Amino acid sequence: MTITLRYFAWVRERIGKPDEVVEVPAGIGTVGELMTWLASRGEEYAHAFENPAIIRAAIDRSHVKAQAPIGSAREIAFFPPMTGG
Amino acid sequence: MLPGEAEFSNLRERRYIPPMTPLTTVRIQREGFDASAEAARLTRGRTDIGALVTFTGICRGAEAGEPIEALTLEHYPGMAEAEIERHVAEAVARWPLMGVTVIHRYGRIAPGEDIMMVAAASSHREAAFSAAEFLMDYLKTRAPFWKQVEKAGATGWVEAKAADDSAAERWAKAAGRDAAE
Numbered sequence: 558m559t560i561t562l563r564y565f566a567w568v569r570e571r572i573g574k575p576d577e578v579v580e581v582p583a584g585i586g587t588v589g590e591l592m593t594w595l596a597s598r599g600e601e602y603a604h605a606f607e608n609p610a611i612i613r614a615a616i617d618r619s620h621v622k623a624q625a626p627i628g629s630a631r632e633i634a635f636f637p638p639m640t641g642g
Numbered sequence: 643m644l645p646g647e648a649e650f651s652n653l654r655e656r657r658y659i660p661p662m663t664p665l666t667t668v669r670i671q672r673e674g675f676d677a678s679a680e681a682a683r684l685t686r687g688r689t690d691i692g693a694l695v696t697f698t699g700i701c702r703g704a705e706a707g708e709p710i711e712a713l714t715l716e717h718y719p720g721m722a723e724a725e726i727e728r729h730v731a732e733a734v735a736r737w738p739l740m741g742v743t744v745i746h747r748y749g750r751i752a753p754g755e756d757i758m759m760v761a762a763a764s765s766h767r768e769a770a771f772s773a774a775e776f777l778m779d780y781l782k783t784r785a786p787f788w789k790q791v792e793k794a795g796a797t798g799w800v801e802a803k804a805a806d807d808s809a810a811e812r813w814a815k816a817a818g819r820d821a822a823e
Binding site: 563565566567615618619620634636637638639640641642 | 699715716717718720721722724725746757758778781782783784785786787788789790799800801802806
């Protein structure tokens with residue numbers, strides 16, 4: 558399954574790119590499992606996802622929790638807690 | 643929002659049904675804005691509005707005694723608009739509002755410049771105050787913006803405050819739903 562991943566703020570800085578298209582391996586069903594898999598892709602990813610409990614995620618531009626199924630997502634974003642306003 | 647839609651948005655309590663669609667504006671932009679002109683636009687030419695609450699967030703020049711050179715705001719284009727529009731629609735369903743404006747900037751912002759504004763207009767003050775505060779609390783915790791601060795040539799990401807999360811949660815409790823959803 559091909560998904561566009563987008564990274565923001567220090568997640569983007571640690572990974573070193575704002576977005577990428579990845580082929581998600583079979584067996585990865587949730588956003589949390591996707592984070593675990595991403596963390597295994599290299600040092601920069603391990604650094605970005607070293608504390609997955611604080612990373613927020615959005616599927617197709619709506620907030621989701623780590624337990625959320627990836628389903629037929631086209632775009633999944635990972636970012637730190639928001640600090641706008 | 644369609645007329646009467648508010649009636650179905652939350653069945654826990656009786657909802658006000660707006661007599662006409664409120665004037666709502668959501669803008670995400672790099673350039674500055676004129677908060678007083680934006681607020682005046684909500685009330686111009688009408689006499690049914692009795693209360694207008696505006697909040698403007700401004701870039702401070704110092705924090706904890708250290709001078710701030712600038713803030714840089716990153717955002718998630720598309721989602722930022724969608725998320726704010728969702729909360730504006732929720733505010734319109736919860737309170738008898740006649741107008742709502744939310745403007746949020748991104749990019750580099752110098753001390754003294756406006757970062758964002760919320761304005762809520764209603765016939766009475768309670769709805770206008772509540773809606774403005776509700777929108778601010780949700781903007782802080784749910785709108786995908788991230789602040790980076792420049793101090794003495796070094797940059798760092800602003801950390802989210804737990805107090806902002808609890809401020810947003812009280813509105814979810816009032817509506818009887820899960821804050822984290």
